Amino acid sequence: MFIKFIFFVVFLGLITLLLGITFIFRVIRSIFGIPEPQKTRRRTSANTTGFHKKSADDSTKSSQRKKIFDHTDGEYVDFEDVKDNKE
Numbered sequence: 001m002f003i004k005f006i007f008f009v010v011f012l013g014l015i016t017l018l019l020g021i022t023f024i025f026r027v028i029r030s031i032f033g034i035p036e037p038q039k040t041r042r043r044t045s046a047n048t049t050g051f052h053k054k055s056a057d058d059s060t061k062s063s064q065r066k067k068i069f070d071h072t073d074g075e076y077v078d079f080e081d082v083k084d085n086k087e
Helices: 002-032 054-065
Strands: none
Touching: none
16 A cells, blocks of 8 residues: 555656646746747658658748738828719
8 A cells, every 4th residue: 555655656746847847948948038849740751862852732831922912002092082074
């Protein structure tokens, strides 16, 4: 019975230690402005020259980033009311 209690206390201590270390690293990252490492969902394979192949997702992302609006869009234009004298 006593051995089970000791294992339980050690297990809780390890979990608490891991959570504490994680919290400390997050605080240190936020203080020094270190970004969190990015998690990659897909792996890119290297071709024979050692460069990474460009996937279809990368090419669609670059095409989606093209500028939609012209630099003149949204500019103020003087309005002038024109009356029709067709009557």
